[in-house]
Amino acid sequence: MPPFDTVPLFDAAPLFDAVVVAGGRASRLGGFPKPLLRIGGQTLLERALRAVSAAGTVVVVGPAPDPAEAPAHEDPGPTVLYTLEEPRFGGPLAAVGSGVRALAGRAGTRAPWTAVLAADLPRAAEAFAPLAVAAAGEPACAGIAAQDETGRLQPLLALYRSDELARALEALAAQGGLADRPLRHLVARLDLLPLQLPPGLADDVDTWEAAARWGIRRPDAPGAAAHGEDPSMSEPSTPGQRPTDGPEQDAVLHAWCDELAEGLGLSGLEVDVDAVLGLAGVAAHTVLRPAAPLTTFLAAYAAGLAVGRGQAEPGEASGAAVSAALRITRARRAAGTEG
Structure with missing residues (x-):
């Protein structure tokens, strides 16, 4: 220890x-x-x-x-x-x-x-x-x-x-x-x-x-059970594997976004990475951490439907879906605070 x-x-x-x-x-x-x-x-x-x-x-x-x-x-x-x-x-x-x-x-x-x-x-x-x-x-x-x-x-x-x-x-x-x-x-x-x-x-x-x-034992107290914990989202245990921050992280995320889009047959798709990550952060703070990928997936699905129906261009549909999901998530947080 x-x-x-x-x-x-x-x-x-x-x-x-x-x-x-x-x-x-x-x-x-x-x-x-x-x-x-x-x-x-x-x-x-x-x-x-x-x-x-x-x-x-x-x-x-x-x-x-x-x-x-x-x-x-x-x-x-x-x-x-x-x-x-x-x-x-x-x-x-x-x-x-x-x-x-x-x-x-x-x-x-x-x-x-x-x-x-x-x-x-x-x-x-x-x-x-x-x-x-x-x-x-x-x-x-x-x-x-x-x-x-x-x-x-x-x-x-x-x-x-x-x-x-x-x-x-x-x-x-x-x-x-x-x-x-x-x-x-x-x-x-x-x-x-x-x-x-x-x-x-x-x-x-x-x-x-x-x-x-650090030798800290899991307390026998209400809330100690990790019913809201997603082990797959925990920090890596090896210090050298910790995620980077700043410009280096931005470059990695944008490169991965481009690679993933190409692999999914979406080459040339413009993604507002900061907006999507901002939505994920709000969902994680408001509901639970696992709500982050779920919320962004549903927003993307809604954007895809709008494009498929001819209701909007990809960039416009993506921005509208992220904004709508953000409003819904923040409204949930406000309702919880008032209660």
């Missing part, structure tokens, strides 16, 4: 506030909240709070715990506030936006730096400490983000300059909103300095398989 973090509280950290992303449906864990998984006698949320215990104010974006079970933190410790992402289950970018807004709404002066940390990192303190030390040197950048052993940037393990983070989030919110958008849209707007971490420090707990590698 990997060693647990033993990094003491550091004195070299710059002045910072923190946003801890602790929401989401945890569909790969059958709905059991990842932040409440216990490792080394602490929940993952407690470990995240320990990692940012030098912060002035911490906003946890996720359900507030029962007062009797509230995570403990060092005394004197930071002020810990709780909020929910808007819209609920709108994805990690929406969660970061809600956390930053909560920080802006409190009394006091904004700290020059804002830490953003996922609440599912077993070695949170050990992973965050090098970022804080690097930020204390005031590098000429908009932020410092961890980079894992595969070269993948980790925007949920990072320190951002508060003003630049807020501006980037405001711009994205004004251009289509933050819900159901990938974090790479945020990363693309910021000049981030990557900081390579030793192997394993940036690993998270996203599936029961990953939990088992």
Whole structure:
């Protein structure tokens, strides 16, 4: 089993506030909240709070715990506030936006730096400490983000300059909103300095398989059974096999789309990959992860029928079907929120 973090509280950290992303449906864990998984006698949320215990104010974006079970933190410790992402289950970018807004709404002066940390990192303190030390040197950048052993940037393990983070989030919110958008849209707007971490420090707990590698046992509690989990959609267990992100991922997806279209006798078909993936993301957050391929398949089927009946050209039919499916899915989410 990997060693647990033993990094003491550091004195070299710059002045910072923190946003801890602790929401989401945890569909790969059958709905059991990842932040409440216990490792080394602490929940993952407690470990995240320990990692940012030098912060002035911490906003946890996720359900507030029962007062009797509230995570403990060092005394004197930071002020810990709780909020929910808007819209609920709108994805990690929406969660970061809600956390930053909560920080802006409190009394006091904004700290020059804002830490953003996922609440599912077993070695949170050990992973965050090098970022804080690097930020204390005031590098000429908009932020410092961890980079894992595969070269993948980790925007949920990072320190951002508060003003630049807020501006980037405001711009994205004004251009289509933050819900159901990938974090790479945020990363693309910021000049981030990557900081390579030793192997394993940036690993998270996203599936029961990953939990088992950290010695976390499947809890005997409501929601622990993976009735909503699709093992085929779990993260690969080998770090080198993890999916890429950014331009490399876009190139792979577009090339695969062209190859698949040709193999299906649809050569020359123009596919709005971002729109289809956006629909899949909304369906996964709103219903269950397996709803993503089901929703996109039905949208494609509807588009095909429209073309076959002569009601629309392929591109027009595809866009209309995706838009219609998106409206239906978001209406379902709104109805669930109101209820």
